[in-house]
Amino acid sequence: MSTPALDQKLKRRTFKVIVLGDAGVGKTCLTFRFCSGSFPDGVDSTIGVDFREKNLTVDGEDIRLQLWDTAGQERFRRSMISHYYRNANAVVFVYDINCKNSFTPGLDKWIAECEAQGLTPSKIPMVVLGNKADIQKSGCVPTLVAQRYADERGMPHFETSAKDDSKSDHVDAVFMTLAHKLKHYRSGAMFLNSNSSPEKGTGSVRILYQNK
Secondary structure (H helix, E strand, C coil), X not given: CCCHHHHHHHHCEEEXXXXXXXXXXXXXXXXXXXXXXXXXXXXXXCCCEEEXXXXXXXXXXXXXXXXXXXXXXXXXXXXXXXXXXXXXXXXXXEEECCCHHHHCCHHXXXXXXXXXXXXCCCCCCEEEEEECCXXXXXXCCCHHHXXXXXXXXXXXXXXXXXXXXXXXXXXXXXXXXXXXXXXXXXXXXXXXXXXXXCCCCCCCEEEEEECC
């Protein structure tokens, strides 16, 4: 028997957001912070794909973001590339502002991989995110350099810290920016159905957090 709550759930549009970046830049901590509102006590390196969901209300519409966090190490992700990118609706490129190699050539590699899968800023929303702003070591990636890099590629740029509670609103801003852009897609072909979830046979996929 149908109920108002069930009807609403079935109507909820679901968007797949993939989070890319080198190992150790804080991808898992960022998705955990956004979905749970806190910093994880301990984080192991991702092997395969970590999967989290959060339900949001954007301009009066209930939507769901599925956050796919892949292993940054090539040996753990090579066999999963095609599945990981399939039906992606948005991309977050993450670098550690204290590690220049994670910025470039790190981001160059991830952007090129997206392009090879047919994903570009002209087709789906993409953002560049500098993480670990709470540390700010000498020799970090300058904000203006990162901003120029993102501008040249047609993407917004953010800096934040998944660890620092005072910057948690910055983490929210990244994903809410994507949520607003996704919500206003005119074509129904641009989003997944509300029952979408990782398929069988995709390697290590864990549903770690689901916001009801």
